[in-house]
Amino acid sequence: MRFGKILNGEELVDFIENLNCSNCKKTVPGGMKTGKSFYKTKEFEEQLTLFKENYLCGVCRDQKRIKSLD
Numbered sequence: 001m002r003f004g005k006i007l008n009g010e011e012l013v014d015f016i017e018n019l020n021c022s023n024c025k026k027t028v029p030g031g032m033k034t035g036k037s038f039y040k041t042k043e044f045e046e047q048l049t050l051f052k053e054n055y056l057c058g059v060c061r062d063q064k065r066i067k068s069l070d
């Protein structure tokens with residue numbers, strides 16, 4: 001998935017993060033892409049931390065979607 005800031009036509013950096021679902025705690029290895037100039041900056045680290053704290057796996061995301069339709 002694409003993450004963070006990617007400038008127009010910028011070279012992308014691929015990286016893998018172990019994401020823990022914030023609901024069921026399942027670990028999901030996530031293949032991520034971001035812009036080369038954004039990768040490993042302070043802002044990048046901050047956004048990644050926030051993203052990981054709020055991450056939901058596919059199953060939990062589906063459950064949330066179903067619930068919100070009730």
Ligand SMILES: [Zn+2]
Pocket residue numbers: 021022023024025026056057058059060061
């Ligand atoms: Zn989950």
